[in-house]
Amino acid sequence: MIKLEQAWHDALRQIKTWAQINSPWAIHFNSGSCNGCDIEILATLTPRYDLERFGIKLQGSPRHADILICTGPVTRQARERLRRVYEQMPEPKFVIAVGSCAISGGAFQGCYNIVGHIDQVIPVDVYVLGCPPRPEAIIDGVVKLLQKLELSKDERQRAKTNE
């Protein structure tokens, strides 16, 4: 009986991971970028790159999103908003930091109105380099994140066989 329950739970979890990997919905937040990165993100969503073929959709509401795509350094004013947007998202949620500024503060480092980079405010899962990164790089970042999810699934399985 316990075995059956275990199998059922495993199957459910597998379905969940599969669905997560195949349907990542994103929301985009600019916490003080120069707009270069934002334009590249918008270019990523155009028909030329067509992210819908991977199931990626841009959502307006944080409540609908799985992935928070952040650009730019965090200004003092945007810090609370960024944190609030992050907290409004339902679990499981992931964050991608796009652009040098989001990673280290970049060109805005040391400015009087800057708190710092994204991971000083919220936890970040994937960093995408570039100033601004090309759409290919952004897509690569998303794919890396999905690979990470799949990897964690594999690790779970390995842990189970070791038990």
Add this chain to the structure above:
Amino acid sequence: MNALLALLLFPGGLFVMLNGLAYEWVDRKLVARMQNRLGPRWFQPLADVAKLLGKEEIVPRGADARWFNGLPIVALAAVLTAALYVPLLGILPSVGFAGDLIVTIYLLSVLTLCLALAGSLTSDRFGLLGATRTLTQLFSYEAPFLLALLGPAVVAGSWQIGTILNYASGQWLIVTQPIGFFIAVIGLMGKLELPPFDAPEAHTEIVAGALTEYSGRGLALFRLAKNVALVVGLTLIAGFYLGGIANAFEFVGKTLALLGVIVVLQVLFARLRIDQLVGMWWRVGALLALAQWLLLIGWKLWSAN
């Protein structure tokens, strides 16, 4: 036992939901192809719903949790009930009764009402705006849509879906009632908030309209409900105006053809403002539908004499 099967599997539960998901994929794929994109993979709607079901459900502060969680269930239940009365796969509904056309149409409206209630439940301004727009749109397309579907009912002399379908099979009512067909198709698009009529959930203005605060299961159920409503509406219109639905092939062919028309309209037109919508429906849609309706009744009386 049979009734349970009917509710869970064939006309009722699983079949319409899967059918709805498949039609959503066809819709999205065709739109993508027309926009010169590749479009989603075939299992995309299924993955979306499965993912949403597995996500955390956040009940916003200030919203009544019972209503918040109950409304999506009521919406889905209503459209699933409506699916019992339409000839899915060409099999005539077994539970029909005189007047079930009206019941079906109003069960479809329950979905919209639930959406509006869900939006107004939270103190979120986007949800509230979406709710008012949903209701405004409901009041504008509902009357023309009803009149358009009553056209075939008038010539068939019955308000029972089965009887009307029997009358409509073999003759294409779209030829004699083109206005009614057109208004019914556009009314269905308004009901489902598809692109030219998507002011209630305009992503670029009011985030996601009434559904802004829904995150996990509620969103999934509302999406499913909309998909089922799409199947029910397509079946009704195809059955009434496109010469009835006699078997599974006709069902798939005719509803898909109709879906193709809807996709083309979606791609062709940009979103209308809510005041333009109301004006258009009442000044043009309702009047035309009413004129055709009166004509039909006149013809009916004249031919009876």
